Amino acid sequence: MESKQATLHRMVTPEHTCPFGVASLDLLQQAGYQVEDHQLTTRSEVDSFMQAEGVETTPQTYIDGKRIGGHEELVAFLGEK
Numbered sequence: 001m002e003s004k005q006a007t008l009h010r011m012v013t014p015e016h017t018c019p020f021g022v023a024s025l026d027l028l029q030q031a032g033y034q035v036e037d038h039q040l041t042t043r044s045e046v047d048s049f050m051q052a053e054g055v056e057t058t059p060q061t062y063i064d065g066k067r068i069g070g071h072e073e074l075v076a077f078l079g080e081k
Contacts (some may be wrong), residue, residue, distance in 0.1 A: 008057035
């Protein structure tokens with residue numbers, strides 16, 4: 001069986017660990033995904049990521065190179081599987 005791969009970009013700064021990022025990571029792992037966990041550790045990293053991807057929030061999940069979206073979109077995506 002082929003392993004399922006996901007990429008997660010989430011905010012983990014000294015001041016704040018995004019609870020939605022933690023929840024998204026947990027959901028992906030429970031669903032059997034191998035997660036490439038990209039932790040954005042500074043505000044400038046977060047801002048640069050959001051600008052580059054054209055999104056307004058983190059976390060953002062990608063599966064098979066396709067952007068799923070934030071936590072709510074991930075919940076909906078996994079619920080459809």
